[in-house]
Structures are given as C-alpha cells and as structure tokens.
Amino acid sequence: MRLASLLDRALSRGRVLVRTGEPALLVVAAVIGCLAGVAVTVMSRLAQWLHVVLFAIGRDDFLSATTTITPSWRVLATAGGGLLLGAVYLLFRRSQQIVDPIEANALHGGRMSLRDSLRVAFEAVVSNGSGASVGLEAGYTQLGGAMASRIGQRLHLRRADLRTAVGCGAAGAIAAAFSAPLTGAFYSFELIIGVYSVANIAPVMTAAISGFLVAQGLGAAAYTIEVPDSLTLQAVDYPPYLILGILAGLAAIAIMRLVTLADIAFQKSRLPRAIRPTVGGLLIGAMALYTPQVLAAGHGAMHLNLVQAVPVGLLLTVLVMKIASVAVSLGSGFRGGMFFASLFLGALFGKLFAMGVTAIVPTSSIDPAAAAIVAMSALGVGIVGGPLTMTFLALEATGDLAITGIVLAASLLSAITVRELFGYSFSTWRLHLRGETIRSAIDVGWLRGLTVGRMMRTDVRTVLATMPADAFRSLFPLGSTQRVVVTDADGRYAGIVLVAEIHSAPASSEDETIQPFCRHADKMLYPSMSAQAAAKVFEMAESEELVVVDGSSTRQVVGLLTEAHLFRRYAEELDKARRNLAGES
Incomplete structure (x- = not known):
C-alpha cells in the first residue's frame, strides 16, 4: 500500500x-x-x-x-x-x-x-x-x-x-x-x-x-537509400526536373485512383472480407513468379534499380507490376502503407523519364540517378504528402545539398498538382472514402465538439399556444423579456412569440390566443448540431434566438441558444486554438 x-x-x-x-x-x-x-x-x-x-x-x-x-x-x-x-x-x-x-x-x-x-x-x-x-x-x-x-x-x-x-x-x-x-x-x-x-x-x-x-x-536495419556519389546539377538543368515534378503529381493521382478501384472491385466481388486477403495473396504470388521485386515494400529492388543499369523494358514492367501489386495488396485488405512503395515507384518513374528525355534529346544532360531521386521525392509527396519531409529524406539519403533544391522545387510542384486536381494525400483520401472530410491533421475536432448542446441554456420558460393574448400581456409586460417559447398541449415546440409584437397588436376578442403570433415553428436546433450547422439555421431563420428540441419527431423543448452567444463561443474556441498553435499558455 x-x-x-x-x-x-x-x-x-x-x-x-x-x-x-x-x-x-x-x-x-x-x-x-x-x-x-x-x-x-x-x-x-x-x-x-x-x-x-x-x-x-x-x-x-x-x-x-x-x-x-x-x-x-x-x-x-x-x-x-x-x-x-x-x-x-x-x-x-x-x-x-x-x-x-x-x-x-x-x-x-x-x-x-x-x-x-x-x-x-x-x-x-x-x-x-x-x-x-x-x-x-x-x-x-x-x-x-x-x-x-x-x-x-x-x-x-x-x-x-x-x-x-x-x-x-x-x-x-x-x-x-x-x-x-x-x-x-x-x-x-x-x-x-x-x-x-x-x-x-x-x-x-x-x-x-x-x-x-x-x-x-539496437542495430536496426534502417531503410537506407543508396545513390551514386556523382550527382551534379546546375541552374540550366532545372526545367526537365520541374516537369518531372508535375508528372509525378499526375502519376500519384493515377496510383491513388487505381488503389481505390481495386478496393471497390474487391468489395463488389461479393467475396467475404476474411477471404479477400487470401485471393490478393494468390495474385501477388503469381506476379512474384515473374519478378520478386513486387514483394514487400521494395527496399532491395530500390537499391538494384538505382545503382545498376536496367533496360527500359524491364524498368517499365517492374513499374507496372509494382503498381498492380500495391493496388491488389491494399484493395484486398492487407495492412500497411505506401510510404516506401511510393519512393520505389518514384525512383523507377524518374529513371524512365530520364531515359525518355535522353532518347528524344540526345544532347540532354539529365542524370538518371538525379531524376530517380527527384521523382522518388515528388511521387512520395503526391501520395504521402509532406514536401519538406521528402526533401529532408533526399538530403539525408544523399548528403548532397546541390540536389536538395531541385527536389524541393519538384516536390512543391507535385504537391500543388495533387492539391489542385485531387485534393487529398493517400492517408486523408482513405479517410475520405470512409466519409470523413479532413484533409490534414490540423485540429478540427474542437469545432466538432462545439455543439449546440454544449452552448445552449436550459432554463427555458414556455407557454401554451392556447393562452389568451390578454393573459399573455399581463404575464409578460413590456420590458420583462423579448421572446417567449410556445408549445402545444403535448409539450411539442410550436414557435416563438415576440412580446413587443403582441403588445403592439390591437386588442380584439377575448378568445384571441397567441397562436397567430408564433414564428419560426419550422426552424429549430438539435443538441448534436455543430456550431457551423447552427449558424446556417440562424442565417435562414433571420432570428437572434432559436429553440433547441430533442428530436425532429418529438420536438420537446430542451434549451435555447442565441446567435450572439454562438459566435462568441466560436470566437473563444478559435482564439484558444490560435494560442495553442503559437505556444502561448
């Protein structure tokens, strides 16, 4: 104890x-x-x-x-x-x-x-x-x-x-x-x-x-990326690599789409979820009979293709088969990511690009090894995200500051291409397919947690819609309050009446009730509503105050929320998030 x-x-x-x-x-x-x-x-x-x-x-x-x-x-x-x-x-x-x-x-x-x-x-x-x-x-x-x-x-x-x-x-x-x-x-x-x-x-x-x-x-075997030491780049060499950055962004979009299609194909195959990885494993094994480079993440294959002279046909075959194996693996239900696979695919893509440029323009000074590093980073940015992450990876892998600048430029172009034409990295795209709308890890959870139920006040006084107008004027004289919530005989929300409006109306028969003065009977809030959704309801209702009900069918009044309090609480939470971001206590 x-x-x-x-x-x-x-x-x-x-x-x-x-x-x-x-x-x-x-x-x-x-x-x-x-x-x-x-x-x-x-x-x-x-x-x-x-x-x-x-x-x-x-x-x-x-x-x-x-x-x-x-x-x-x-x-x-x-x-x-x-x-x-x-x-x-x-x-x-x-x-x-x-x-x-x-x-x-x-x-x-x-x-x-x-x-x-x-x-x-x-x-x-x-x-x-x-x-x-x-x-x-x-x-x-x-x-x-x-x-x-x-x-x-x-x-x-x-x-x-x-x-x-x-x-x-x-x-x-x-x-x-x-x-x-x-x-x-x-x-x-x-x-x-x-x-x-x-x-x-x-x-x-x-x-x-x-x-x-x-x-x-502990002697862990790190994912080293070995490249030749003879990488030389000058300012006049930049244009082809910048084009490569844009093409890598387009390739990243195509790969993410292909993975999604493979996922959809397995879902529509009516195969039980527990069987899909086995079927996917059979397909990957069949491809491995042709080339084992499709297996695992591809660390050994990356080394082979970076440091050795590989024919164009073999490079293209490995690239296509690796993309197919990644799509089958993730689509069938194997657990893992595309971080290193995107680097490997980028290296293949870059070498093919360099060979293509050299074939078209024999006098070109494009370096296949440099193109592989640039495309590796640019494709990695397109799929995984993080231009600076991939730039520092290239720097720490090569130790070459000369190539770091062009890697950063190509990575930024790739990121812009993906953001403009697709809008997601692979990580956030997978979340989007599940119904989420986030595009990064920036904290938006506080906004979802800022619900109407947390902001409303619960001390709501209600009156029946059948109350006579004269009795209402006696109970709520001018200046006592601005608005009163009205319910029907079953306690269901029936609207809001303005005290000043009833007092300004000419007196009529004694049987007159406050029912005709009810407003916003169809405009109400729910406790689970977010601040953003509530703000839209306020905008449509053009009211400074709205009733909160427990549900659309029961319509039992549980609270009241003013537009001013909604925006004040939103501003407070936004300021708190800003201070956290700046490191202020």
Missing part, C-alpha cells in the same frame, strides 16, 4: 511538472522517441525473420532483391499471410474502426487506442512479412503514436500537448526506420501534427533524435 501511494504521488507530481514546465515535456518526448525506436526495431526484425523463414532468403538479404523465389511454391506464403489476416478480421469483425494518428490528431485531440494499435502493428508485420506489397511505416507510426497517446493520457496532458505527443511518437518511428531524424521530425510536423510551430519543435526533434539513436544502438 505504501509503495502504491508513493507511485501515485510521484505520478501526480510528474503530471504537474509536465503540464507546467517545458523541460519535463522534453523528457517525456525523449522517452516516447526511445519507445518508438524499440518498436521499429522489433517490428522490422520480425518482418525480416518472416522473409527468411517463408522465402528461404539469407538473413541479411532483401526479399525484393532476390532473382527468383525457389522453390516456386514458396510464393504461396503471401496467400498464407492473407489467410491469417482473414482469421484476425473474423475475430475482430465487430470492433470499431481503428483511429490512426492523423485522424486522432485532427478529430480526437490525440486520443488513440493502444490495444487497437498493437493489432495494427501485428497485421502490418504479417502483411509485409508474408510478402504483400505494403510497407511497415503505417504500423510504425500507428504504434509509436498510440504509445505516446497512452503516456500523454496517463499524464493528463492538455489537448495541444497530447497532439504533440502523438507527433513525437510518429517522429521517433520514422527517424528510426530511415536513420533520418530530420525526416522523422518533419513527417510529424507536416502529416501528424499538421503544423510547424515554436511550441512543438523542441519535443518533436527530441523524440526524432531519441528514436534514431535507440534504433542505431
């Missing part, structure tokens, strides 16, 4: 320190980064172990870099992984939709389920380990973000700090995976938190560096 009391007291003291002091938050960020580094190491080693066991490759070899899968029956391992995933889907068929870090930060103030995220990590390892054409990055960031969210909730962090903590988990995971702290940090800024500010730079960078160092110390 004494030990438990001491632990509770220490935890309480820690909560106070974290909520009031930035140095304590940095310690928490470092712990989160370390945990993310450990998670990345464990998951990557489990996936590699599955590659070794299922496909009989060397312990240090990459699955997608093998020449052939021998014996050929081993390609059935992907279908076996799909069968295991199907069993998991059956087991959790009644569970709710799992919230990812972007959705958590945009809508739920950084709250994630650690139990659900462990399941996502397991499914990602099974998918990648069995050869499905998906990456582990989605599992990395899911688990890193969920661990950070659990720690933040135990420490009772404020909403803004909890969102930053989730960003720290993702930053540590990506930094550990790619041995790239800047890439991890800006992945968090651009994709998970949605903004770069003075308030979040220190904890996120701390987490990214911690994750990187822990993964290095």
Whole structure:
C-alpha cells in the first residue's frame, strides 16, 4: 500500500511538472522517441525473420532483391499471410474502426487506442512479412503514436500537448526506420501534427533524435537509400526536373485512383472480407513468379534499380507490376502503407523519364540517378504528402545539398498538382472514402465538439399556444423579456412569440390566443448540431434566438441558444486554438 501511494504521488507530481514546465515535456518526448525506436526495431526484425523463414532468403538479404523465389511454391506464403489476416478480421469483425494518428490528431485531440494499435502493428508485420506489397511505416507510426497517446493520457496532458505527443511518437518511428531524424521530425510536423510551430519543435526533434539513436544502438536495419556519389546539377538543368515534378503529381493521382478501384472491385466481388486477403495473396504470388521485386515494400529492388543499369523494358514492367501489386495488396485488405512503395515507384518513374528525355534529346544532360531521386521525392509527396519531409529524406539519403533544391522545387510542384486536381494525400483520401472530410491533421475536432448542446441554456420558460393574448400581456409586460417559447398541449415546440409584437397588436376578442403570433415553428436546433450547422439555421431563420428540441419527431423543448452567444463561443474556441498553435499558455 505504501509503495502504491508513493507511485501515485510521484505520478501526480510528474503530471504537474509536465503540464507546467517545458523541460519535463522534453523528457517525456525523449522517452516516447526511445519507445518508438524499440518498436521499429522489433517490428522490422520480425518482418525480416518472416522473409527468411517463408522465402528461404539469407538473413541479411532483401526479399525484393532476390532473382527468383525457389522453390516456386514458396510464393504461396503471401496467400498464407492473407489467410491469417482473414482469421484476425473474423475475430475482430465487430470492433470499431481503428483511429490512426492523423485522424486522432485532427478529430480526437490525440486520443488513440493502444490495444487497437498493437493489432495494427501485428497485421502490418504479417502483411509485409508474408510478402504483400505494403510497407511497415503505417504500423510504425500507428504504434509509436498510440504509445505516446497512452503516456500523454496517463499524464493528463492538455489537448495541444497530447497532439504533440502523438507527433513525437510518429517522429521517433520514422527517424528510426530511415536513420533520418530530420525526416522523422518533419513527417510529424507536416502529416501528424499538421503544423510547424515554436511550441512543438523542441519535443518533436527530441523524440526524432531519441528514436534514431535507440534504433542505431539496437542495430536496426534502417531503410537506407543508396545513390551514386556523382550527382551534379546546375541552374540550366532545372526545367526537365520541374516537369518531372508535375508528372509525378499526375502519376500519384493515377496510383491513388487505381488503389481505390481495386478496393471497390474487391468489395463488389461479393467475396467475404476474411477471404479477400487470401485471393490478393494468390495474385501477388503469381506476379512474384515473374519478378520478386513486387514483394514487400521494395527496399532491395530500390537499391538494384538505382545503382545498376536496367533496360527500359524491364524498368517499365517492374513499374507496372509494382503498381498492380500495391493496388491488389491494399484493395484486398492487407495492412500497411505506401510510404516506401511510393519512393520505389518514384525512383523507377524518374529513371524512365530520364531515359525518355535522353532518347528524344540526345544532347540532354539529365542524370538518371538525379531524376530517380527527384521523382522518388515528388511521387512520395503526391501520395504521402509532406514536401519538406521528402526533401529532408533526399538530403539525408544523399548528403548532397546541390540536389536538395531541385527536389524541393519538384516536390512543391507535385504537391500543388495533387492539391489542385485531387485534393487529398493517400492517408486523408482513405479517410475520405470512409466519409470523413479532413484533409490534414490540423485540429478540427474542437469545432466538432462545439455543439449546440454544449452552448445552449436550459432554463427555458414556455407557454401554451392556447393562452389568451390578454393573459399573455399581463404575464409578460413590456420590458420583462423579448421572446417567449410556445408549445402545444403535448409539450411539442410550436414557435416563438415576440412580446413587443403582441403588445403592439390591437386588442380584439377575448378568445384571441397567441397562436397567430408564433414564428419560426419550422426552424429549430438539435443538441448534436455543430456550431457551423447552427449558424446556417440562424442565417435562414433571420432570428437572434432559436429553440433547441430533442428530436425532429418529438420536438420537446430542451434549451435555447442565441446567435450572439454562438459566435462568441466560436470566437473563444478559435482564439484558444490560435494560442495553442503559437505556444502561448
């Protein structure tokens, strides 16, 4: 009992320190980064172990870099992984939709389920380990973000700090995976938190560096991107690469559309959800018989195609088959993301572009390796998002500042192309298909939480519509109130009457009731309405005050809301969000 009391007291003291002091938050960020580094190491080693066991490759070899899968029956391992995933889907068929870090930060103030995220990590390892054409990055960031969210909730962090903590988990995971702290940090800024500010730079960078160092110390096999050292670029070389950036944006849109079509095709196939991954695994295995480069995320295949001279026909074939395998993998239900797959596809696309330019203009000085790096980043931006994330990835992979400028320019053009013609990255597009409307991780959950039920006042005085007008004038003299809510004999909302209007009306028969003076009988609010929806009703009703009812059928009066109070509360919440963004207390 004494030990438990001491632990509770220490935890309480820690909560106070974290909520009031930035140095304590940095310690928490470092712990989160370390945990993310450990998670990345464990998951990557489990996936590699599955590659070794299922496909009989060397312990240090990459699955997608093998020449052939021998014996050929081993390609059935992907279908076996799909069968295991199907069993998991059956087991959790009644569970709710799992919230990812972007959705958590945009809508739920950084709250994630650690139990659900462990399941996502397991499914990602099974998918990648069995050869499905998906990456582990989605599992990395899911688990890193969920661990950070659990720690933040135990420490009772404020909403803004909890969102930053989730960003720290993702930053540590990506930094550990790619041995790239800047890439991890800006992945968090651009994709998970949605903004770069003075308030979040220190904890996120701390987490990214911690994750990187822990993964290095544990000997994790990072997703290195090796390129030739002889990359030279001058100002006159920029135009072809800028065109490549735009084309990469268009290619990103086409790939995202294709993945969606594959998803729809599997849904319309009437195959049970638990069977779809098995069918998808069979299709991927069939493609792997031609070239194993379609398997897993493609780290080994990326290296092969970047450093070796590959014929145009083979490059094009691998590009088409890799796109098809990614679409089949995600459409059939394998768990994973497109982070590294988009980099691999971009590298292939860039080399093909360089070969095409050289064939058309033999005097062109375009460098195939440089084009591969530029397209890798630009296509990654188009699919994943984050121009600075991909720019820092290129910088940390190549160590070449000369190419970084053109990578940033091409990435920005790709981002603009996708935003103008499509509007979503792959992460937010998948959410859009589920019915969400968010386009980034910027916090909009507070706005959805600002409902009519939270803003209305409940001390509403009502009168019956059958009340005589003379009795009403006696009960509500001029100046006592402006409006009175009217109900029928069953307590159902019947409208609002203006006290001044009844007093100004000429007196008539004693039988006259207040019924003819009722206004806005068909304009009402509901407790679950958001502030935006309520503002539209006020605009249509042209009224300063509206009644809140419990439902459209029962119409029982539960509250009253004024337009002035609605906009005042909206302005207060908006100012709070601005202050959180600026790092003000």
